Amino acid sequence: MACHVTATAPHEERLPAVRCAGCHADPAAAVRTGVHGSRAAPSRGPVATCAACHGTHGVRPAAEVGVGACATCHGAQVQLYRDGVHGRSRQRGNSEAATCRSCHGAAHALLAKSDPGAPTYHLNLPRTCARCHADPELARRYNIPVGNVYQLYMDSIHGRAVSRSGLLVAANCSDCHGAHDIRPPAEPASRVFRANVPSTCGGCHAGVLQEYQGSIHGRQVAAGNPIAPVCIDCHSAHQIRRVEGEAWKLEIVRECGTCHVESLKTYRDTFHGKVTALGFTRVARCSDCHGAHTVRPAIDPASTVNPANRVATCRRCHAGANENFAQYDPHADPESRARNPWLYHAARFMRWLLVGTFSFFGVHTAVWGLRSLVGRRHGSGPAPPGGPGGEDGGA
Amino acid sequence: MPEYYLRFSLGQRLLHGLLMASFLGLATTGMPLHFNQSRWAIWLAHTLGGFGVMGFFHRTSAVLLTLCFLIHLAHLGHRLFVKRELAVLWGPDSLVPQPGDLVELGRHVRWFFGLGPRPRFGRYTYWEKFDYFAVFWGMAIIGGSGYVLWFHAFFSRFLPGWIFNVTHLIHGEEALLAVGFIFTIHFFNSHLRPEKFPMDLVIFTGRVSEDDLRTERPEEYERLSREGRLAAIKADPPALWLRNFGRIVGAAAVTVGLVLFTLIVFAVFGR
Numbered sequence: 001m002a003c004h005v006t007a008t009a010p011h012e013e014r015l016p017a018v019r020c021a022g023c024h025a026d027p028a029a030a031v032r033t034g035v036h037g038s039r040a041a042p043s044r045g046p047v048a049t050c051a052a053c054h055g056t057h058g059v060r061p062a063a064e065v066g067v068g069a070c071a072t073c074h075g076a077q078v079q080l081y082r083d084g085v086h087g088r089s090r091q092r093g094n095s096e097a098a099t100c101r102s103c104h105g106a107a108h109a110l111l112a113k114s115d116p117g118a119p120t121y122h123l124n125l126p127r128t129c130a131r132c133h134a135d136p137e138l139a140r141r142y143n144i145p146v147g148n149v150y151q152l153y154m155d156s157i158h159g160r161a162v163s164r165s166g167l168l169v170a171a172n173c174s175d176c177h178g179a180h181d182i183r184p185p186a187e188p189a190s191r192v193f194r195a196n197v198p199s200t201c202g203g204c205h206a207g208v209l210q211e212y213q214g215s216i217h218g219r220q221v222a223a224g225n226p227i228a229p230v231c232i233d234c235h236s237a238h239q240i241r242r243v244e245g246e247a248w249k250l251e252i253v254r255e256c257g258t259c260h261v262e263s264l265k266t267y268r269d270t271f272h273g274k275v276t277a278l279g280f281t282r283v284a285r286c287s288d289c290h291g292a293h294t295v296r297p298a299i300d301p302a303s304t305v306n307p308a309n310r311v312a313t314c315r316r317c318h319a320g321a322n323e324n325f326a327q328y329d330p331h332a333d334p335e336s337r338a339r340n341p342w343l344y345h346a347a348r349f350m351r352w353l354l355v356g357t358f359s360f361f362g363v364h365t366a367v368w369g370l371r372s373l374v375g376r377r378h379g380s381g382p383a384p385p386g387g388p389g390g391e392d393g394g395a
Numbered sequence: 396m397p398e399y400y401l402r403f404s405l406g407q408r409l410l411h412g413l414l415m416a417s418f419l420g421l422a423t424t425g426m427p428l429h430f431n432q433s434r435w436a437i438w439l440a441h442t443l444g445g446f447g448v449m450g451f452f453h454r455t456s457a458v459l460l461t462l463c464f465l466i467h468l469a470h471l472g473h474r475l476f477v478k479r480e481l482a483v484l485w486g487p488d489s490l491v492p493q494p495g496d497l498v499e500l501g502r503h504v505r506w507f508f509g510l511g512p513r514p515r516f517g518r519y520t521y522w523e524k525f526d527y528f529a530v531f532w533g534m535a536i537i538g539g540s541g542y543v544l545w546f547h548a549f550f551s552r553f554l555p556g557w558i559f560n561v562t563h564l565i566h567g568e569e570a571l572l573a574v575g576f577i578f579t580i581h582f583f584n585s586h587l588r589p590e591k592f593p594m595d596l597v598i599f600t601g602r603v604s605e606d607d608l609r610t611e612r613p614e615e616y617e618r619l620s621r622e623g624r625l626a627a628i629k630a631d632p633p634a635l636w637l638r639n640f641g642r643i644v645g646a647a648a649v650t651v652g653l654v655l656f657t658l659i660v661f662a663v664f665g666r
Contacts, residue, residue, distance in 0.1 A: 320551075
């Protein structure tokens with residue numbers, strides 16, 4: 001192979017440049033279509049020549065050119081990758097784990113992620129990740145908790161915004177999970193680690209994050225409470241939907257109730273809770289009174305359910321609400337004599353009225369029915385119309 | 396051809412019809428809310444047209460039943476204060492419970508166990524009086540609490556907030572009592588027991604045959620004949636169309652009632 005035109009040794013001090021394209025015409029042409037061969041590249045760093053990746057005299061075949069070659073220029077990204085879930089999985093010998101090429105495509109024609117044709121372009125990335133992560137089998141092999149993650153995401157509000165509306169501002173996979181630095185959710189350094197979820201979501205939803213950080217949930221999470229809810233507990237992660245949807249409005253009530261069991265139980269005793277249980281959302285749900293991201297304990301003066309603010313909160317739906325009205329207990333417990341004495345006694349009275357009435361008349365009716373049946377059979381019951389009854393009683 | 400006597404006037408029958416229709420309307424639109432945790436309740440609520448439609452028909456039925464109640468009260472007032480019929484308040488033609496009713500109950504129970512003859516019932520038996528006052532009390536309690544809940548903003552001007560908690564509880568529980576009582580005890584006592592099965596048409600035709608009157612209410616029959624009042628209430632036999640009308644309306648009401656009652660039993664004991 002004559003790469004250097006004048007191949008004599010010892011050679012002159014400076015040999016003419018090697019033209020790989022002389023033999024490798026196709027790869028060379030491909031490089032010119034991608035970012036590595038583009039004229040824009042030199043301004044951003046050293047030129048990715050053939051030799052930069054393949055080496056010179058020890059030129060390696062394509063299959064042997066690995067992540068290390070990319071690291072020559074993209075050192076920071078490769079370091080993040082190596083520390084991330086894909087890199088470590090590779091290191092453990094798992095040949096299925098993604099490398100640079102898996103996501104960015106083959107190196108020669110590789111496109112920058114700002115290029116609409118790039119597999120890493122914002123609108124294309126979900127499909128790129130899906131090449132591996134739409135496969136439930138893969139998820140099972142590597143203990144990835146969500147198997148059908150791609151399908152769920154594509155049906156979510158984020159997925160629809162990306163795939164249908166082509167919104168560059170809607171979250172794709174890497175907006176939440178990171179790109180090179182993807183880590184499993186159990187790792188504290190992961191962007192989707194529980195305690196990091198609010199700041200990850202807050203990357204886009206900054207206003208909501210601000211409200212949430214002031215709420216009891218946000219403060220508890222910040223204080224390290226492991227069961228206090230973060231964004232995904234209420235909204236879910238990959239199935240996140242519009243909050244205006246009827247189904248979601250009903251589900252969120254049950255969701256609050258998974259922690260606030262007692263509150264959901266007493267809520268279900270009220271008109272509000274009964275109507276929502278039937279599947280209608282015109283009445284107050286948890287967040288209508290307590291706030292959603294702003295939820296605060298009742299003792300907090302800024303809480304919508306603080307005694308000082310209750311009338312205003314009721315008035316959001318009940319225009320005529322006053323002080324008396326706001327004394328209504330929307331979580332009354334008929335079993336609690338201390339909290340709702342009148343209700344407690346009323347419940348007891350009604351229970352005994354029902355038990356008493358149905359017991360007395362239940363027995364009365366049952367015995368009567370039996371007696372009438374027996375009487376009919378033996379002919380000693382009341383006479384049927386036109387029967388012997390006509391003989392007594394004179395008119 | 397058997398003789399017939401008028402037991403219920405046309406006005407009374409129409410009022411009972413209005414009571415029936417509005418009561419069934421209230422029960423059908425109210426019970427899903429009470430048993431909101433049951434699948435049938437969710438299904439029924441959506442089938443009826445949803446929360447808004449249920450509320451509309453519940454309130455419409457409530458207004459009709461209130462009307463029914465007020466007409467009855469006005470009629471009673473007229474009889475009592477204008478016509479000075481004190482028999483409304485006491486005596487054999489009154490619905491007011493009297494010591495004799497307790498005696499009747501005791502004798503009836505003795506008859507249940509074969510320890511004595513069947514009591515000689517009059518115009519209104521003790522269970523009919525209970526039916527009447529149960530409905531009377533029920534309308535006052537359920538209706539009153541219902542209006543407090545309907546116009547909560549108005550009532551909150553002078554009632555404390557806990558009242559709404561209590562009225563909501565009482566409205567539902569009392570309604571359950573009323574529905575359960577009417578759909579089982581009243582249906583049985585008046586229609587489904589072996590002597591009457593499948594239906595006593597008197598509430599639709601208003602007429603009772605001489606034989607029935609004599610065997611079922613011997614005290615009334617003898618009293619009326621003794622006082623010579625029988626002739627005044629003599630009536631023509633109920634027309635076939637009227638009897639069929641009663642059968643259809645009655646069967647429909649009993650069916651709706653028993654279906655609802657079955658669903659309630661499912662909801663209460665099926666969990």
